[in-house]
Amino acid sequence: MTFSPGGRIVRRAIGDPFSPPRSLPIDTVQQEQAWNTLQMAEPVTAPRFRVWTYRDPAIVLGCSQRALHAEVARRMPQGMDVLVRPSGGGAVLTGPWMVSASVALPLTHPWVRGRLPDSYRDLGQLHVDVLAALGVAGRALPESEVAAANAHLGPVVGWACYGSLAPWEVVDAAGRKLVGLAQRRQRTGVLLVAGTLATVPDWPLLCGALGHPDDVDGMQRRTVSCDVLADRPLDAALYARRLHAALERALGE
Numbered sequence: 001m002t003f004s005p006g007g008r009i010v011r012r013a014i015g016d017p018f019s020p021p022r023s024l025p026i027d028t029v030q031q032e033q034a035w036n037t038l039q040m041a042e043p044v045t046a047p048r049f050r051v052w053t054y055r056d057p058a059i060v061l062g063c064s065q066r067a068l069h070a071e072v073a074r075r076m077p078q079g080m081d082v083l084v085r086p087s088g089g090g091a092v093l094t095g096p097w098m099v100s101a102s103v104a105l106p107l108t109h110p111w112v113r114g115r116l117p118d119s120y121r122d123l124g125q126l127h128v129d130v131l132a133a134l135g136v137a138g139r140a141l142p143e144s145e146v147a148a149a150n151a152h153l154g155p156v157v158g159w160a161c162y163g164s165l166a167p168w169e170v171v172d173a174a175g176r177k178l179v180g181l182a183q184r185r186q187r188t189g190v191l192l193v194a195g196t197l198a199t200v201p202d203w204p205l206l207c208g209a210l211g212h213p214d215d216v217d218g219m220q221r222r223t224v225s226c227d228v229l230a231d232r233p234l235d236a237a238l239y240a241r242r243l244h245a246a247l248e249r250a251l252g253e
Contacts, residue, residue: 002149003051006031012175016207022135023040024085025184026092026201027052027053027054027131028055028056028058029058029060029081029083029094030079032050032052032079032094032100032102033060033083033085033151035050035102036085036102036184036191036193036202037086039102039104039189039191040104040184040186040188040189040191041188042188043187043188044104044105044107044188044190045106046106046207047103047104047105047106047109047110047251047252048103048104048124049102049103049104049247049248049251050101050102050242050253051099051100051101051102051243051244051247052099052100052101052242053096053098053099053100053236053240054094054096054098054106055096056080056081056095056096056097056099057077057080057094058082058083058094058095058210059072059080059083059091059092059188059206059210060079060083060085060091060092061081061082061084061085061091062084062087062090062091062161063084063086063088064084064088065090065091065159065160068210069082069084072091072209072211075208075209075211076205077205077207082209085143086184086244087182087183087191089182090157090159090160090162090164091116091161091206092144092157092162092180092195092209093201093202093203093206094195095129095132095186095201095202096236097182097198097199097200097201097202097225098156098191098195098196098197099196099239099240100194100195100196101123101193101194101243101247102191102192102193103107103123103191103192103193103196103247103251104190104191104192105189105192105239105251106189107187108138109190110122111123111192112113112173112183112185112190112192114184114201116183117143117166117167117168117191118120118167118168119169119183119190120140120166120167120169120181120183120187120192121140121167121168122192122250123133123168123181123192124140124142124168124169124170124181125140125178126166126246126250127140127170127179127194127196127243128140128170129246130239130242130243130246131170131179131196131215131226131239132141132149132179133242134228134230134238134239134242135230135232136178136226136229136230136234137169137172137173137229138170138172139169139170139228140167140169140170141165141167141168141169141171141175142167142168143167143168146165146166146167148162148166149175151170152175153165153175153176153221153222154173154218154221154222156218156222157212157215157218157222158206159210159215159220160206160207160210160215160220161182161195162177162180162197162201162222162223163215163218163219164222165177165180165222166180166181166250168181169181170196172224172229174224176221176222176223176224177197177222178196178197178223178224178225178226178229179194179195179197180237181194182194183191187210196226196239196243197223197224197225198225198226198227198236198239199225199226199227199234199236200227201223201225202215202226203220204221205218206219215219223226226239
């Protein structure tokens, strides 16, 4: 399966249903954000998705953090990008430790027709299933357990996306976040985004750039990565292909 310039799914013959295509491109965060914006520019009439991997680290701020852009950029290493996305939420540190997915859906799609928190449920469970097949155990956190799970992990890190828990995000047995979820909902459709921590992120880099170096311990306490849970290195490219295939089976025509 490939994608047309407009992001629509174009089918092709697939040999191994669990690992198409053979490789996925390594993208920049600018490409990801541009694709996300493009999908929501016009009414979404059919599901569209992309899976993203990254070579270089970058920070993506929520729209409410726009005023911090110049300050964060000054603190970051030379050549490292900082962007502001149209949606809210906390700062995200992308990079080679993360595999992300963007899913654009019509407002009438079964995944997003219900209450706003419930819109995450199917995407969260899909990630659970893909990770389980690779030996990474996690579960989608029900809305009823979010408050207790947040309290168990200590003070939230409110300025960071991975510093707190939300309904149906994927956590390990200790409640640490493995897959973060977010959404952007407007008249044209719903954009769901997910980010899996394949390996341990550079939390000191993120906390330093945002001016909160004392929050490194909190970010480490509240998150976990696939390689830690599996007790072995995770092939992020393989995981990206498996995630791509699972999304195709769930959303493809």
